[in-house]
Amino acid sequence: MENKENFITEDQEFPSCEPLIEFNNVYKSYGSNKVLNGISFSVKRGENLVILGRSGSGKSVAVKCLVGLTKVDKGEIFISGKNITKLNEEELNRTRMKIGFLFQNGALYDSMTVRENLIFTLQHNHKDLTEQEMASAVKEALQNVGLEEAIDQLPAELSGGMRKRIGLARALIIKPEIIIYDEPTAGLDTITAREIIELIRKIKLKYDTSSIIITHDLTCAKYTGDRIIVLKDGIIRAEGSYKEIENNTDDWVKSFFEK
Template sequence: MEQETITILPQAKIEEKGPVIEITGLVKSFGENNHVLKGVNLSVNKGEDLVILGRSGSGKSITIKCIVGLVLPDEGEIKVFGENVLNLPTSKLNEVRIRIGFLFQNSALYDSMTVKQNLAFTLQRHASHLTATEVENEINAVLESVGLAEAIDKMPSELSGGMRKRIALARTLILKPEIILYDEPTTGLDTITSKEISELILDIKKNNNTTSIIITHDMACARLTADRIMILKDGVIHAEGSYLELEKSEDEWVRSFFI
């Protein structure tokens, strides 16, 4: 199970102008022969849902993991809220991280904890100033927002794949992030549940005014959630546009995603 490795501190929200994420010349290799990212450039505007598509192993997930420091790039610049996060001291980096939520592909719930304990643990680590009553209220509210108030005392093993994903989303939302990075939010789910998760992503944007990057290979999710789509190929952004624009692209390789 992938564990949280980020320590973060409370930070007041600040209104931003222009892009809230800017990536320039991002390069990442694993060993001498596995050159995954070869100069990725992208930006995400406040309130936008950007979908990144690409074949397996194209570096989609690596790109967003670089944003929060789960993976360190070899070269490039990553600005979040105008700050180059690669050059920030730990204390300043943590102030940026508190404003970012990350939904892991496998949900990364703690299997030995109930749903309530999973959510409480997150608040205890990152919002220790809250009273017990405030923690209880936050947990109840966020479970209501993902439609799973009745699951509060269940163990992760008792939840379906879709329910686990919703609880993972609740854990992300409980810290009220301004940016959410979704790593394959519908992977492994059936068509109906995938649509429900995609619709929940839209609800989160509407209700919380979040900015998001959504990594997916699920074209139904991309069609429903994307304000804009970028497609990675050979370590760089190969194409960019709306779903309808890319679906009608003259580039045969780009159109192959939409068949």
């Protein structure tokens, strides 16, 4: 999987300097457990930011704070210049409509077909679409992930990799400005993981999305991230390109690359 020839080779556009997401000195604790300890980072428009870290490092909590599912104890988080820590629930919901999620397990509704899963998400975010507009959006979303033929299948009939791709189609169908990928290659075989990595890269090129990719998979980090931050115990221990992270002299950061 480390063979770079297996991955997309198109030049990616350089992200805009304008930050779409900003974390400013964010703290979050659960009782005596300090999960985020004053982290600050930003995501530019059109940038893929990888958050790399082991279980319990604070990756998932940072995302929950970003979408307002948990409140920060201290600090500020901005999306498109709006401080989401100050928004009410209605304003938060409007902001969430800009964000697509690819959950680790796909998180599809088992009793619904692929078509119904996508339409359900679309209707939740865009209530005034016609049936023709919804059908067109579903078709485009499935074309993006190469699974038009799965439209009338149930999740139980799909492989793990296919469910992950349908999950990505569901994230894309709302045309988000931001996509959050939660362990996108976890539990997948090498070939399927490579397909998901290529899809992440293609989506960025096609839609100019900004993404946060939560992972502990170094290959995923290497090929999807414009920039990487490494979290340990809620603190950013390193930040930079994959090569810069790989050459970091911090013993804990170096431990990621030990065979």
